[in-house]
Amino acid sequence: MIINTSKDFIKRDLNSTKDRKRNFNKINTLYQLSEKNEFTIDDQTWDDLIMNEVFYELDRTYSTEGEAALYKMLRNPIMDEEKLKQRGKLIDLFKDDLDLTVDLRRILYNMIYDSKNKLLDMLNDLLPVSKLKSYIYSIAGIIPILLILAAIIFKEPNFMIALMVDMFINMYIHNKEESSINAIGLVYLRDLINASNQLSHIKNDELKLYTTKMKTLLNELSSIDKSTYLIKVLHSFGGILEMFSIPFLIEESTFYRMSIKLVKKKEKILELYYLVGELDALISIALYENNNEEKYCIPKFIKENSLKITDGIHPLIKNPVANSLEISKKGIVLTGTNMSGKSTFLRMISTNILLAQTFNFALAHEYKGCFLNLISSISPKDDITSGKSYYLAEAESILRIIKASEKGIPVFSSIDEIFRGTNPAERISSSAEILNYINKRGAICIVATHDRELSDILKENYDFYYFSEDVDNKNGLKFDYKLKKGISKTRNAIKLLDYIGYPKEIVLNSYRRVERMEEFI
Known part of the structure; x- marks a missing residue:
């Protein structure tokens, strides 16, 4: 993806809050997929502390990955001082090095915002791994091409009739498989890989742990990266090309072929997802601290x-x-x-x-x-x-x-x-x-x-x-x-009743009853 967002825009946007609707049932998916430990904040405590509202206050992320990582980090406190200090150093880095922060934010800004969480849903669902379907749909996708060539070469109208029947069958297959496959998830996966590739080329010694790890993961996901390219192209230009791909079952054959790889690489994809999100989340905290400079301290x-x-x-x-x-x-x-x-x-x-x-x-x-x-x-x-x-x-x-x-x-x-x-x-x-x-x-x-x-x-x-x-x-x-x-x-309960206009009879009798009750305590 070509970065076309101007630095000036990103700089102007550094101090703004993100006034967007947030679906916590989607935001918490990465957390739900992750391992919990004895220090993980449980649901009762999270709700008690109205942490969804606190999340709103802290969140200045651009990406879906950033939202998910910020949520996961808040649910999993660190019990190691050195790890906390290391995280604090990165937050300070993003506060002090404005050029670096802007460069990172430009990449994150240009990521597609996955509002419906299609990528994680794809990974979270039981992927329909089927080698047989992969072979069948690949062959079925070639048949229309063969029929078209046969009709041209032999000039036989029956081949066109067969083509129409075959296209009708393929459209039926497409509609039937629509609920089973998640081609849009592959589009977001492609976007994640592209953004990760750009982030991995950022030159900064303090980010080497991230950039090196990203390069390693990208290398392990290289075969998936190539396979997502076609799906990405089909969903470009408002999805016009997708319509023409239906008779050839391109999405279906590609998805079932890839699903085998996705199952094997699921943990690597999630690791890359979190790695990108963690950078976005830490930048978000750095921006929050900058906006609250006189209010916070280092513990x-x-x-x-x-x-x-x-x-x-x-x-x-x-x-x-x-x-x-x-x-x-x-x-x-x-x-x-x-x-x-x-x-x-x-x-x-x-x-x-x-x-x-x-x-x-x-x-x-x-x-x-x-x-x-x-x-x-x-x-x-x-x-x-x-x-x-x-x-x-x-x-x-x-x-x-x-x-x-x-x-x-x-x-x-x-x-x-x-x-x-x-x-x-x-x-x-x-x-x-x-x-x-x-x-x-x-x-x-x-x-x-x-x-x-x-x-x-x-x-x-x-x-x-x-x-x-x-x-x-x-x-x-x-x-x-x-x-x-x-x-x-x-006590002020009875005073409050009086203040908001309760009848005097109730108020005075309540005072008398309290006095009698207190005599026996």
Whole structure:
């Protein structure tokens, strides 16, 4: 492919966000095809941290491969400081060497955006390997040519009738095979190989690991590269040539001939796909850092089982209030009223841990901590289809944290409103036992709760912090979103009812009922 995008355009586009619709069922295909490990971010934690939205914020990739690689990298934190530093060096390279970044982005920009994920779908599906069909369709594709030649040479009309019948049969075969073959996937494969070839010729010592590996993979895929050329040509010019190829079964014979090779080379193709995508993803992070230069720091990783974040912020908050936290041997119980910032704080800490362990940066003035296995239970849901209640869903969610803490690997767990779906006595008792159990096994745990009764039970293993607010009829809700040491002494649920206009009878009787209930606590 000839690079025709101007450098000036690419330079102007460096600081822009990519405002496009994203289909995460497609974006996560590469991740789904890849091996998982004990540190892979599970679906519950990913959803708890609203990581699809964070992905939107980080993503400045041009290619489908870049999107897929960025997603996969975020789902698979690195637990090796040297590997993280190496990734960080490449991000710094793309920030510092503008000419290199522009050259790479030009190649990536000119790749065909595979919005329907045809290439990975082709590799993911059970490829219809059939040598017999390959032979049959190759022969069937030659027959129309022979009939045309025979009609010309012998000037016999019956050959033309036979040609019409044969073309009708071949069109029937084409329509029948249309759902089985994925010729468009081959077009995108050709594009991937072309882009990889261009990227492999980029001259830069720090990219040699990538360029050398690409050249090796391209050499191993050379036979596939040649076979995709014809399909690429057929799908050029708006697909006009494809129509003329149908009577000769060119797509069918080529696809079945290639499918044998694709099965053998599937892992090599996926490796090349990820390699190209990883470069695009790292450039995307470099551009994100450039746009947030005053907001991030390089994390410092230590052996001690602890975590310190100074002035941390969440990437999705436009006007964030920074908060700091230091955790060592004790966990944290977080109290506070509704909407005061507890859940956002949990997500801020967890998201920064993930960013630190995937791309070697954190949105804070300082980040210092050990490597952590990130598992959360912030928003488990009822599962109506399986008949699971909210309580059972939450119990299973927290069991993930317990099991992970038993493996001897430091776990960071954020829990929001533990066992909110059951009665107070059982909730407080089971919560206290679970939180002490997790803490004794070296996990760093932050739990947000309204149960102030946990303070006496957990004081040996947990420190206490809270968020607060003020509610009045004149000024409404006022939150400072600042973390404070201690236990929240206020509630605002009834105040909120009053503020939004509930009948005074309900409000006053609610206050009286709370006072009577508190006498027995």
